[in-house]
Amino acid sequence: METFINKAEASGIIALDLLDYRPTTEIVELDIKDHLFMGMIVKEKEFKESIAAIDFSVYNEKAVGIICSTDAIIPPWVYMFLMEKLSPYAIYVDLNNAEDVLLDLWKRRLTYADLKHYKNQKVVVRARADHDPSLYLLAAGLLKPLVKSLMYGEIGLPKVIFKT
Template identity: 85%
Template structure:
């Protein structure tokens, strides 16, 4: 029988994988619904709102990212958000006026933006394709990697789609 040598062309290509999952935040993200602190779930009455906030144990948000939402059509005055932030600030690592999905995306983009990507300089890089990742992350990754890399691709090392070449 003839012995054949198999060459791993993907490994020999020199292409490095860039996986957006490596930059996904690990912080727990929770939502705080203002509705729970409103009179009849609809109206901001200052006295009742302040009493409700004062009676809340905000330590449950310790080391968490908090998305503040209102699941009703109530009009919330800015001071109410300020009061919530004053109570959350000793505990929450991040707070925003968005749902949990948007908070996750914002934190993920922040981690990507501040990541040390210098080891990709002058390399052939493929950004791994994953359907569950928001397209915004691919947009940001392209903007961050293009000035550094020799070539930028999308997909998998064995069958990438070329996006950019120097």
């Protein structure tokens, strides 16, 4: 009887899946346009009244991306005013669309992750076509000082990035 050896398992390579660090926080957008005079102009009194009418509790425990879907000129105090209203509720606020907020939060989770269990290991970062390349850039920078070798792809057929 022949014994089959799983060469991938025997290689000692461990996988890091960036998907494990994807934030689970709900991300919503707040469009300033909806609170502008004619959708284009910040009139202080009207803007503040419009913002005061918002139930900010809907942003509780969410990440908020502030956007303006028109080419209006928004004075900086508007962002400060919005932050003051959102800060008791939102866990994160940025001047970006939801996609960019997601990427930023993802990078933060990866940056602050405890990666010490990868120390002196052979590590492959799993390939996923839908991940932003900046996540791979960050992962390589974080892992390089720790790992014995860094690879990209899958355990069975990795692309070697470096070996020590």
